[in-house]
Amino acid sequence: MAKSKSSTIKRCEWCSNDELYQAYHDHEWGVPVHDDRLLFEFLILEGAQAGLSWITILKKREHYKKVFADFDPVKVARFTETKIEKLLQDPGIVRNRLKVNAAVTNAKAFLKVQKEFGSFDKYIWSFVDQKPIQNTFKTLKEIPAKTDISDQMSKDLKKRGFKFIGSTICYALMQAIGMVNDHTTDCHRYKPIKKLSH
Template identity: 65%
Template sequence: MKNEDPVRCGWCSASDLYKKYHDEEWGVPVYDDASLFEFLILETFQAGLSWITILNKRENFRNAFDHFDYKKIANYSEDKIEELLHNTGIIRNKLKVKATISNAQAFIKVQEEFGSFSEYIWKFTDGKPIDNNPKTLKDVPATTPLSDAISKDLKKRGFKFVGSTVIYAHMQATGMVNDHIEDCWTRKK
């Protein structure tokens, strides 16, 4: 008898890497600053591209950006920027590379103000995930009034490439919202 894949959200069926990400990470609440920063940076690089493109390059990003050590990234030099812009393993977009540095600096300022980035970002949902309980993928929004508000606040704090769509994707990835569809097996675990 053939082992059948469990029912998953339809967006992740393209590859085993996508399925693993969906099953183990997407929608799981993240309260760790280092992981929140990694997702924020990956989401900003994803702007205008597909998430599978970023997932396929994730290890390259980790290596290129010092395992997303925001304290190191905040101090990147022009030489490091040039090195990154010649790294074929990542998305070589100068604006996004520079935004990563300024986002690391803004991230540290948020930590100083709130004690942690986690405290800051999760205050928008009172520290708990929002379960949207979508029946199908058509019920999953690209943005919400909450992602609009978070985006606006992050921009005010100096973050770049954090439009509402990017922020909503970040909220989904880090479990601030649960958008697994009704029949998805992860809802049953």
């Protein structure tokens, strides 16, 4: 019975019939995130996703959490060359040397931002004046891959030493952490997300 109910729910077009994908779409995507640990998690996962599908990363997410010290930036910043080599042998993550190295580099840059702004949350949300942008896209085709804001964010993050943080990755991050509401207007999550103004 639950299954047939699930199939009648209107979701964003990109959300396939995969239960993991649907759970992510229904409970996380577009919900404003203000917890630094979770922001760091999305930063790492979005970087790992570059060039791959998000479902690939979602399936590896639990393992990432395990091997990346529960996404604790302090611990990840201390990863040694030996630890990185070990991670590159692990089939449970995306075994790309540049991406794994970037995760460690980004942890160090993340800690510097925390020190400067008091929290990464305060810094990253400053790009939208601490308030989610409410879009009204009717179809998937209308949703941009990047925007002027994601361009600015990417430029600033790169200046601060972050890697794997191009404008498209930044926009995907903005969507994931609720800085923009990009659920299409016919999606069952559009209105509930719109109510989450902060």
